[in-house]
Amino acid sequence: MLKAKARESRFVPPPKLPPPTPVVDVGDAEMRLAQDLLFFAYRGFTNVADQVLEEPGLGRAHHRALHFIGRNPGITVSGLLAILRITKQSLARVLNALVDQDYVRQAPGYEDRRLRLLTLTDKGQALEARLFGAQRERIAQAYRTAGPQAVQGFRAVMRAMMDKGARDYMDGTGSPEDA
Amino acid sequence: MLKAKARESRFVPPPKLPPPTPVVDVGDAEMRLAQDLLFFAYRGFTNVADQVLEEPGLGRAHHRALHFIGRNPGITVSGLLAILRITKQSLARVLNALVDQDYVRQAPGYEDRRLRLLTLTDKGQALEARLFGAQRERIAQAYRTAGPQAVQGFRAVMRAMMDKGARDYMDGTGSPEDA
DNA sequence: GTATTACGTCAACATTGCTGACCTATTTCG
DNA sequence: CGAAATAGGTCAGCAATGTTGACGTAATAC
Numbered sequence: 001m002l003k004a005k006a007r008e009s010r011f012v013p014p015p016k017l018p019p020p021t022p023v024v025d026v027g028d029a030e031m032r033l034a035q036d037l038l039f040f041a042y043r044g045f046t047n048v049a050d051q052v053l054e055e056p057g058l059g060r061a062h063h064r065a066l067h068f069i070g071r072n073p074g075i076t077v078s079g080l081l082a083i084l085r086i087t088k089q090s091l092a093r094v095l096n097a098l099v100d101q102d103y104v105r106q107a108p109g110y111e112d113r114r115l116r117l118l119t120l121t122d123k124g125q126a127l128e129a130r131l132f133g134a135q136r137e138r139i140a141q142a143y144r145t146a147g148p149q150a151v152q153g154f155r156a157v158m159r160a161m162m163d164k165g166a167r168d169y170m171d172g173t174g175s176p177e178d179a
Numbered sequence: 180m181l182k183a184k185a186r187e188s189r190f191v192p193p194p195k196l197p198p199p200t201p202v203v204d205v206g207d208a209e210m211r212l213a214q215d216l217l218f219f220a221y222r223g224f225t226n227v228a229d230q231v232l233e234e235p236g237l238g239r240a241h242h243r244a245l246h247f248i249g250r251n252p253g254i255t256v257s258g259l260l261a262i263l264r265i266t267k268q269s270l271a272r273v274l275n276a277l278v279d280q281d282y283v284r285q286a287p288g289y290e291d292r293r294l295r296l297l298t299l300t301d302k303g304q305a306l307e308a309r310l311f312g313a314q315r316e317r318i319a320q321a322y323r324t325a326g327p328q329a330v331q332g333f334r335a336v337m338r339a340m341m342d343k344g345a346r347d348y349m350d351g352t353g354s355p356e357d358a
Numbered sequence: 359g360t361a362t363t364a365c366g367t368c369a370a371c372a373t374t375g376c377t378g379a380c381c382t383a384t385t386t387c388g
Numbered sequence: 389c390g391a392a393a394t395a396g397g398t399c400a401g402c403a404a405t406g407t408t409g410a411c412g413t414a415a416t417a418c
Contacts, residue, residue, distance in 0.1 A: 030322070030330075031315040033349075035246065037337040040345035042221045043264075047342070059373055067214065077396060085222075090375055092397070114384045114395045136210040142339035143209070146332065151209075153325065153332020158216040160321035163226070166219035238404055256365060269406055271366065293364045293415050 048134045056101070056127060061094045063131055066120065069104060070128045074117040076109070083169060103127060227313045235280070235306060240273045242310055245299065248283055249307045253296040255288070262348060282306060 049063055068083050069075060077095070081088055095118075098104040103124035109115030120128060143151050159167060228242055247262050248254060256274070260267055274297075277283040282303035288294030299307060322330050338346060 153329030
């Protein structure tokens, strides 16, 4: 006997199907569409990197760390935490793996020696380049397909979609701590 | 003694900081930017729903199931799996929780009674509406900020960013199985 | 009447987030 | 100088969500 029956002792007769999630006004349809767009586009974008990550046996968390260290050489652990918004314990797991496997190097801060300044090793730069290469292809193709006009719109909407902290980080206005 | 020293017996002298991840040509800078945009925008977008999910104690996986069942009333389990691209074991955990808590209803297929047609209950529709409300706010505000012109570009780029299967699904050309 | 299909389930494991507690080295400040 | 604050590290345990592999059952298809 199916345990599913415990969940619903007998299948009820097929109900009249309700209409799809109700669209109250014209705007709603657009918003529903945007939900789908974000989900599928983000998945497509991340999937291409996953393939590259398989070889060294790393995960997306490692990719993110690699990416932001690459973009911010000499960033501190706190800075990276502020960007990623995860706990230091979560970051530690990932960062230790990257350091152990010689993708990332730590150096003490110049004036404040409590700081650990993070940089990519050559090996780390090489891996990041491969990851970037995969995603760049996908982005470039999307940009080509959509056209330069569309790219501007894309950027504007994406910028407006993120929270202020992230926007500030992207603007370079303020240290990564503001992200 | 810090175990970190086991990872690197002595801190090496502060290296010359390498330049940020090298930008080969003009296009590369744009692509790097796009990476950041996607990460931060997607995070902002999902975060607003997380707050709503806390109350019923559900996760993002539940939200996704809820969303796609809502958009495709009567969808089969296989159909949902094809959209989400996860294993049926992963979906089962989430789906069983939703059915147990009366967010989702299963009904046997009409002609083929092996099928489980999934629909949202009233309770499920209510929750989905709240989740949608939160994200809609964020999207609407982004759309207003960016302007209608930008929205068109956003859509074009996002569409082009996803893989063909997802694009086909969005076009409604073909059953969800093609996603 | 057998094979296939659609779905469900058990078990075990990996990744990546979290909280709580506590340790060390360094800098800051009264 | 000595205490407090700061930057970072670590251990332990847990939760959510993804994976494989194996197997069971009901219904349809050939």
